[in-house]
Amino acid sequence: MSTRSIVPFGPQHPVLPEPIHLDLVIEDEKIVEAIPSIGFVHRGLESLVNKREFTEYVYVAERICGICSFLHGASYCDAVERVMQIELPGRAKYLRTIWAEMSRIHSHLLWLGLLADAFGFESLFMQAWRIREKVLDMLEASTGGRCIFSVNCVGGVLKDMDASMLKGFVQELDKMEIQVRAMEKTFLSDATVNNRLRGVGILTKQQAHELGATGPFMRASGINRDTRKLGYYAYGDLEFEPIISNDCDSYARCEVRIREIYQSFDLIRQAVAKIPDGDIAVPVKGNPDGESFVRVEQPRGEAVYYLKADGTKFIDRFRVRTPTFANIPAMLETLKGCDYADVPIMVLTIDPCISCTER
């Protein structure tokens, strides 16, 4: 048996946009075990819910994460609305759906760029981010913010999109789809990319279920499950099938995310075609009292929210279980037995968001 040594990985590493620390136990060049530790960017946002009024906490909830910001804010509102038994107007539901799908496109394109950067394909990284810039422009035009939208409020949304704006967005998305298809060719069939991704970081279907993997990471292991199928917001009215792959490796995760971008284009088109007229918010009276669980499909996977209110204007407990938190145990499993050089790719394929994880 060769000697074992421990190599610290992170919290500062060229490939990591955010700080996670792994102690890698290695034997020659192979990883035997990985021990994680987090908490470098813990901000205590969950406990801030006791100090801000429940209507103002929306703005704090949005800032849990910079990329899935919209869904954090919307789900917080959703949780309060469920406690207060508020039924949203149809138009507000559709608007939330459209913005949620737009943020999925922008998150997945960001991830594709980061992946290209991780395997050393700098110009592909720039291609992905150039396309992403178009979505950010659309989000800025419709909400006023590029990443943090601040359009949610308890009882609906704050801003509306008129018909001409929606039509313009759909045309813009059609153009984007052509660009994504051109880029997809490089991601999925280029020899250099294939060599780095194929057969790397295998996570079997059984493991994915037991280790609680979520989102594209889980669907790439062949599990057909998508929380959007619960039918929250307007997803109940839209037609879509979860995208899965049976390859179980890093390539499959890349493929699933690329195909999810097309799915999001399609969902936005469907939503724009079906969006009803009417109010975008309902007035809210009184304070929430009760508890609720909310599950949503974020770009990175399933997020679970728990909210407990006690009838005052300050909420007692708001808990966010983010997708990355659930994906880390599964990622540690994929690390076992892989090469040291593949660790950055493996860490990236779960699309880690550490500030989300630590709140």
Added chain:
Amino acid sequence: MGIMNFTGTTLKNLFSKPATKLYPSVPQDYKERTRGHVVNDIDTCIFCGMCMRKCPTGAISVDRNTRTWQIDRMNCVQCACCVKNCPKNCLSMGKEYTTPDTEKTIDVLQKILTPEEIAAEEAAKKAQQEKIKAAMEAKKAAEAAKAAEAAKTEEPAKAE
């Protein structure tokens, strides 16, 4: 698996304009709804302090006595919560982002009143005080009357 997949994109990029902008010399075109910074129309502001209480980061502070409204731009997160809650609609969002800076500064806006306005305000204050005084006196009188009545009703009881 293929090779030369990226060639088309490379050639296209070679002969097309750059996607980026030479930023400070070419100005950024902000969108209609861009939330850049908070603007206060100080003349219509009534210094109610609603924005101060609602601000999630505590960036705004309002002083009613000195008629000042101040904002710490570095703390502001452009959520537009103050704009939503302003009762006089004197707050709005400007399009341009706050410029980068080397130190934290606080923007202070003070409402300077004209002599007529000061006179009007003092008159209003006086009127208010007089009103309060009158109300107090009326209350006192009413109480005295009540006491007298109570004494009256008590007296016959004693006599019996």
Added chain:
Amino acid sequence: MTDGEIKVVTPDTLLGEAMKIHDQGWRLVQICARALKDGAGNEITYSFGDDLIMAHLRLTLPCEEHVTSISHIFQTAYFYENEMHDLFGVQVDMMTVDFKGNFYKIGAETPFKK
């Protein structure tokens, strides 16, 4: 268990109930602690799910009492249990991986404890 059900358990019956859920083929979704008012202890909610359904076990634990880890039944539980220990000061026994308070590298000890 049915979707959305919240079953109240005690520290003694927790492992038995978790075992039953594990035998159904469900997986752990999350464990959430909530500090009760006036330092009365913590309320812990274990959520389990399969596909799109989710059900919960609820446990009320006074401050000084310990709870046995379910990480021998659900592999990933140690993650949530260490988080609970670091943020709320919940005492969990027999975790498969015990970080001993070093999972969250934060300055304050048990910041969410009331």
